[in-house]
Each structure stands twice: as structure tokens, then as C-alpha cells.
Amino acid sequence: MQLFPFGHATHPQWQMAAGLVLAQLRAQMTLPTYAAHPTLALVYITDHYAASAQDILDHLGAELPTVTDWSGTVGIGIASSNVEYFDEPALAVMLCALPSDQYRVFSGVAPLPATFRPYTALVHADGSTPELGELVAEMADRTVTGYLFGGLAASRGDVVQFAVGGNGNLRGHGKAGGVFRGGLSGVAFGEGVQIVSRVTQGCQPVAPERRITAADGNLVTELDGEPALDVLLEDLQLTLEQPQAAVAALRQTLVGLTEPSDDVASTPVSRSGHFGEDVIVRHIIGLDPRRRGVAIAQNVEEGMKLAFCRRNVEAARADLVRICAEIREEVEPEELPLAAATALAAADALAAPTPERAIAGAVYVSCSGRGGPHFGGPSAELQIVRRALGDVPLVGFFANGEIARSHLYGYTGVLTVFR
Structure with a gap:
């Protein structure tokens, strides 16, 4: 050719x-x-x-x-x-x-x-x-x-x-x-x-991958059985008592999502630390302190994997x-x-x-x-x-x-x- x-x-x-x-x-x-x-x-x-x-x-x-x-x-x-x-x-x-x-x-x-x-x-x-x-x-x-x-x-x-x-x-x-x-x-x-x-x-994970164990539409309420907001704050080492610093960090943070898989050994993160092609990156669009949830720009379901990431x-x-x-x-x-x-x-x-x-x-x-x-x-x-x-x-x-x-x-x- x-x-x-x-x-x-x-x-x-x-x-x-x-x-x-x-x-x-x-x-x-x-x-x-x-x-x-x-x-x-x-x-x-x-x-x-x-x-x-x-x-x-x-x-x-x-x-x-x-x-x-x-x-x-x-x-x-x-x-x-x-x-x-x-x-x-x-x-x-x-x-x-x-x-x-x-x-x-x-x-x-x-x-x-x-x-x-x-x-x-x-x-x-x-x-x-x-x-x-x-x-x-x-x-x-x-x-x-x-x-x-x-x-x-x-x-x-x-x-x-x-x-x-x-x-x-x-x-x-x-x-x-x-x-x-x-x-x-x-x-x-x-x-x-x-x-x-x-x-x-264009993003790299900054925390371990988690499994979504409870969700409502685009609101993730549980990760690995724990309140999603608590996991987010722990993974990013943030506290809501310092709201300005937390908001600044969250603006730079996204989530990498992977569809549910029956393969327990499957992972969205390669050995080199990069996301694979199965991962879809989406914005965090809000927090729900009452339900301890994290809202993202994508409807999710239980069983999906999630990893917090940054560009x-x-x-x-x-x-x-x-x-x-x-x-x-x-x-x-x-x-x-x-x-x-x-x-x-x-x-x-x-x-x-x-x-x-x-x-x-x-x-x-x-x-x-x-x-x-x-x-x-x-x-x-x-x-x-x-x-x-x-x-x-x-x-x-x-x-x-x-x-x-x-x-x-x-x-x-x-x-x-x-x-």
C-alpha cells in the first residue's frame, strides 16, 4: 500500500x-x-x-x-x-x-x-x-x-x-x-x-483499586464495604475539616472505572502502573456527606472496580x-x-x-x-x-x-x- x-x-x-x-x-x-x-x-x-x-x-x-x-x-x-x-x-x-x-x-x-x-x-x-x-x-x-x-x-x-x-x-x-x-x-x-x-x-492511579459494593445511579455509596466518602478521604489523606485544601485536591482527582468481571485476578492497572484499555476515566462531580457517598459523571453498578487517579x-x-x-x-x-x-x-x-x-x-x-x-x-x-x-x-x-x-x-x- x-x-x-x-x-x-x-x-x-x-x-x-x-x-x-x-x-x-x-x-x-x-x-x-x-x-x-x-x-x-x-x-x-x-x-x-x-x-x-x-x-x-x-x-x-x-x-x-x-x-x-x-x-x-x-x-x-x-x-x-x-x-x-x-x-x-x-x-x-x-x-x-x-x-x-x-x-x-x-x-x-x-x-x-x-x-x-x-x-x-x-x-x-x-x-x-x-x-x-x-x-x-x-x-x-x-x-x-x-x-x-x-x-x-x-x-x-x-x-x-x-x-x-x-x-x-x-x-x-x-x-x-x-x-x-x-x-x-x-x-x-x-x-x-x-x-x-x-x-x-492520560491518568495514573494514586490509590489502590476498590470494588463498588453499593451504588445508586451515579452515586457510589460503598467501596469494599466501607462508606465511599470515607475511603476517598483516607486514600487521598484529606479531611473535610480543611475544606479549601480538600476541594483543591478533589478538583485534581478523577476515578478510573472498570466493568464487573468474573475473573477475580483481573485488574485495571498494568504492572507499569498505567491504566489499561478497559478503564474509563470520569470526573468526581460531588460529595454526599449525609450518605457518605461520592458522585461521579457516570452511572455505576455494584461489582465495578474503581481507582482514584490524577492526570x-x-x-x-x-x-x-x-x-x-x-x-x-x-x-x-x-x-x-x-x-x-x-x-x-x-x-x-x-x-x-x-x-x-x-x-x-x-x-x-x-x-x-x-x-x-x-x-x-x-x-x-x-x-x-x-x-x-x-x-x-x-x-x-x-x-x-x-x-x-x-x-x-x-x-x-x-x-x-x-x-
């Missing part, structure tokens, strides 16, 4: 940014290592451009007439290889060269046809959609592997999604023109599109490097032809991408609460990805929630590569 052309740019006028992106795409499409005739485009814009979403899509479609399928959304920030655009007008596009019978773009007005059997799916969603968690789980059930990747659109203005399918569904789009609001949209992939995906958590920069950095290393180990061949191995050995890890690296392109969806500032500076998170994964084509966005498998996450990064 050839490399996917990609481009990114920032400019106060979207027309100028689009021109810069198109110039990058066209230049790469003339190179022998990049795909010359891609048909699927992934488009991400910052919310500065949200009001012009339809004009942007129309312009890109006219300039790239051979690209028949479009998918994407809006973020507070967007990402590309080695760069993040936060709180500024920006656009990123990646053109994917995939067999036309191995993917379908879908949306609320153009659902997946019954004849197409998806194995995985890239999903964009509006966080205000009712029963969103159930819709995501239902979409995951429709795939053979149960694996979704993507995130919730993030915008201070119009929350838009792009979805145009060139496989006969255009008539079904009605007057929408390919720009949508609400619900789910994205791209479903067939068995022939091979991906490798990993989730990195930790060093843990997030190490875990991001770990998932990149796992992906490289899985996709790169153990044995390369002599010429390819010699070339890779002689080149820097950040040299121009080559087909031998076996990654055609990547999509990275990270929490809008992460990004460069959380990792120490502008574009720091994507610079970590580039150093660890190599200089591969990449686009993505910073979301209001991340999607992986059938779950909605927070404070995570979801990195997916096309083999």
Missing part, C-alpha cells in the same frame, strides 16, 4: 489554508511513494472554520474531483504529523487510497447498506446526541471485530461533521450537502483494510510512547529485505516515510484537555508521536470524548494506523 497524501495549514481565511493544503496534497501525489489516485478524504477543521464547513467541503471537492468520499469533523484543535493547531483557524486533510469495495461512508441520512459487512469503523459523533453511549455500542455490534475508533466533535460554535459517500448514497443526502449536525457519521472498513489501534490513558504528565508521556512502540512492533516486519533493512539502519528514525515502514497513514484522536500544553509545550504531544512512531502521514483532532471499541473515553488518546 502506498503512503496517503496529507496536508495541513493555518490561515485567518479558509480559502488560503485550503490552497496551502491542496498544494501539499498535489505535490505528494506526484511522488512515487505516495498514492496518486486516492478516493477517500479525511477532513478535520478547527471551530474557527465551522461556519464555513459547507463552503470548505464544496471547494475541496471541486479541486479534487477524483476523491469521491469525504469524512471528518470539527475540533477545538486539530493535529497532523508533528504539529497541533489549538485555538487558531486550521485545516488538515489526508487522502486514503483504499479499495472502493472495502469501505463505506455513513451518516444519519445515509446509513450503511445491509450488503456491506464492516470489520472496523472510524466514528465521529456529536456529544449532545441522546443516548450516545448506546448508539456507539450498537455501531460496534454491527462490526465483526467490535472495534470502533474516533471521537466526539468539539466546538465553541457550530458542531459539524462531514460525510459524503460516492457509492450511490449521494441522493440520500438530500439538502445537507455532506455537512451534518447531530448523531454519528464516519467510515466503515471491510476485512481488506487492516488497521492497528491503541488507547493511551499525570510523565505517565501520559510514557504511555503514549508505549503504544507507539507497540504499534511499530506489530506493523513492521521482523525480517526486511537486505536493501530495505540497510536503508532503515542508515536513516534517522524521523527520516521521510518509506513503504518498508508498513504504515500508509494514521489517525490520532486525543482529548481536548491534553494536547501540547499538557505535555510541556506547543505541539509536544504530536512531537512525541512522531519521535516514537516515525514520520508517517497523520491527521486527527482534539475531541470532547474519545471512542475506542464500544466505549466512550475521556483524557485519552486513540492512535490508529493503516497497514
